Amino acid sequence: MNFKKADQLIRNLNHKRIDASRSGVLALMAFFLNRISRFTKGPIGDEPILVLRLDDKVGDSVTATGFLRELKRSHPKNKLMVVAGPLTAQIYRPLAFIDEIIIAKKGIVSTWRTFFKLNDRSFKYIINTSHILTPRVLFLTSLLKSYKKLSFLNRDYSLFSDHIDFNFHDHHVTERYRRTLLHLDIQEAKLHYELKVDDxxxxxxxxxxxxxxxxxxxxxxxxxxxxxxxxxxxxxxxxxxxxxxxxxxxxxxxxxxxxxxxxxxxxxxxxxxxxxxxxxxxxxxxxxxxxxxxxxxxxxxxxxxxxxxxxxxxxxxxxxxxxxxxxxxxxxxxxxxxxxxxxxxxxxxxxxxxxxxxxxxxxxxxxxxxxxxxxx
CATH class of the missing domain: 3.40.50.2000 (Glycogen Phosphorylase B;)
Incomplete structure (x- = not known):
């Protein structure tokens, strides 16, 4: 028996089981949340911009730093807020262009706490920076108020107002950010990464x-x-x-x-x-x-x-x-x-x-x- 092939088969079946379970949960949530997503009629003044960076992956968080910098550069009067996991928060905390970081750990309790922290605000944009959706991303995006809600791909989810298309299997990881900035009329963005290490x-x-x-x-x-x-x-x-x-x-x-x-x-x-x-x-x-x-x-x-x-x-x-x-x-x-x-x-x-x-x-x-x- 080829144990490597058997191991790979088990891994693939397990991934399919997890994906099917996750897709079912997301479809059920979307059925309700697509209908009640809260939007404002338009940006009134200097409403904050909220970015969701919830997967807490170190590398992906680093690739988003140029995007966050350009977003703040083009909206200097709008407070830039990021909801992030603990590891991502470590990377983002020293960056001067991020005005506020809300740490959101995994779990229902932390998600509800994050929601109540932000529920009294209206945002200019809510931007989810991962093309892979999770229940808490759907929950927060739908129930928080914003003029526009942006997501990568995911056109089946009408709780978002804007969908940014790119080819995940053929484009550099920064292409999604370049296209998002262009969608927001931000031209000639410089997307090089930033990382601050303590002296x-x-x-x-x-x-x-x-x-x-x-x-x-x-x-x-x-x-x-x-x-x-x-x-x-x-x-x-x-x-x-x-x-x-x-x-x-x-x-x-x-x-x-x-x-x-x-x-x-x-x-x-x-x-x-x-x-x-x-x-x-x-x-x-x-x-x-x-x-x-x-x-x-x-x-x-x-x-x-x-x-x-x-x-x-x-x-x-x-x-x-x-x-x-x-x-x-x-x-x-x-x-x-x-x-x-x-x-x-x-x-x-x-x-x-x-x-x-x-x-x-x-x-x-x-x-x-x-x-x-x-x-x-």
């Missing part, structure tokens, strides 16, 4: 990195783990990659990750036992890792979230993705968004086999890394 964290990271940069060494920040198991670098892949990178004596590899990731990485480092592969166990937080990447010369990652974080920090990046298919062009959708040197390496994708990022050509990554660092 104290930068000072601490600078000390750590400078201690490694003896003799003009190049620092490679390496992230091995992504949001899905089949997009993680396995130990063998990581060892082959690190050994290849360290063949050049001027390279130091700094592994980044959360507390759980670093516990695994620590055992790998001790096993390989090379002093030029390090991790900092006391830096498991998102912004501590961002501070380290800030001072790195190159970032290598299979995780789209770190591609977007690295883009915001304007770093050289090697992104490791699944090979493009006819249905989805990962190299386009999730490509780094700025004009600094970047590269995308593709792991082969076969329709009849479960995808595994570890089929990637590691030698190609090593060669690209040395070339991008001027070491070959």
């Amino acid at each position: 104290d964290l930068l000072k601490a990271a600078a000390t750590q990195i400078n201690n490694l940069k003896k003799g003009e060494r190049k620092i490679i920040a390496l992230n091995c783990f992504a949001g899905a198991r089949l997009r993680n670098f396995k130990k063998d892949t990581t060892f082959k990659l690190v050994k290849g990178l360290l063949q050049n004596s001027k390279v130091v590899v700094v592994s980044i990750g959360n507390a759980g990731d670093l516990n695994v990485i620590k055992t790998w480092i001790s096993e390989l036992n090379d002093p030029r592969w390090v991790c900092f166990e006391n830096n498991p937080g998102l912004f501590e890792n961002c501070a380290l990447v800030h001072f790195a010369d190159l970032l290598i990652t299979p995780d789209t979230a770190w591609v977007h974080l690295g883009s915001a920090l304007q770093k050289k990046i090697i992104a490791v993705y699944r090979e493009d298919s006819l249905l989805e062009k990962n190299s386009v959708i999730w490509s780094p968004y700025y004009h600094t040197e970047t590269a995308i390496v593709m792991a082969p994708f076969h329709q009849d086999q479960p995808f595994d990022i570890n089929t990637v050509n590691v030698d190609q990554i090593v060669e690209l890394a040395h070339k991008m660092l001027g070491l070959s």
